[in-house]
Structure formats: C-alpha cells, structure tokens
Amino acid sequence: MLISEKITIDAPVDRVWNHLRTLQDAEQYLPVVTKSEVHGSGLGTTRICDVQMGDKSFQLVETLVKLDDSQKSLSITVDNAPPPMKDLLINFSVSGNSDSSELQVSTESTQTEENEKMIIGIINMICNGLKQFHEK
DSSP states (O other), rough: OOOEEEESSSSSSHHHHHHTTTTTTTTHOOOTTEEEEEESTTTTTTEEEEEEEEEEEEEEEEEEEETTTTTTTTEEEEOSSSSSTTOOEEEEEEEEEESOOOEEEEEOOOOOOOHHHHHHHHHHHHHHHHHHHOOO
16 A cells, blocks of 8 residues: 655745755654664664653664755665554655645555554654644
C-alpha cells in the first residue's frame, strides 16, 4: 500500500529544500524527537534520533540513500527502529516557487492495517512539523 501525504508550506521552495536535504533539526519539527545528530553530508549521511513516544523511548537510525538536488527529492531508510518503522524507505520531494512549497512524503508498506495507521500518523507528523517549522 502506498502511503503518501502532501502539504503546502508558505515558505520558498529553496529554503525548504536546503533545510530538508541536510537532515538537520529533527527535534525542532518532530515533537517525538528529543535529540538528533547528523553524521556526514550527501549520500550516506546518517541521522540518529532519540525518540520518546508515550512511555517508550528508543533510538532511530536513518541513512540518506537517494539525493537529487535537480528534482529536489531524497530518500532515507530507517535502519534501526522498532516496528513498524524499521526498514521503511521514506521518499521526500519538494516543489514550488519563491512564495510557497509543496512537500510530498511517501512510503510503500506491506504492514498490518494497525501498523499502517501508525505509519500514516508519523508521515502526517513529519509534514505538519515541517510546515510549522518553516512558517514560523
């Protein structure tokens, strides 16, 4: 099942893209991330996030596996996380102009219906968090 979310952000496309491609500041737009560290730049960059979801805390490790500046798109793999996030490939793309951006976040899932609902919630959190971060 394709899980996909689009959101319009009232911020220039280049600003949104230049921030997104670095994987920086996850704790500033994702309320469940208490700390994040980025290692490297470009393909192969890893991000380690300390996550607190309710009474559960864990570390999530992601790797940047696709980066296309001309298309303003990237993909990350979730290498270490509890189910249903582990092994997800999450795709991001940004389009727009100097006034606004459209962010699309998507993934393919073969999870149970309950886990897919959780993934949809996380994708929505990413989109809404990035919107709030860039519109402040």
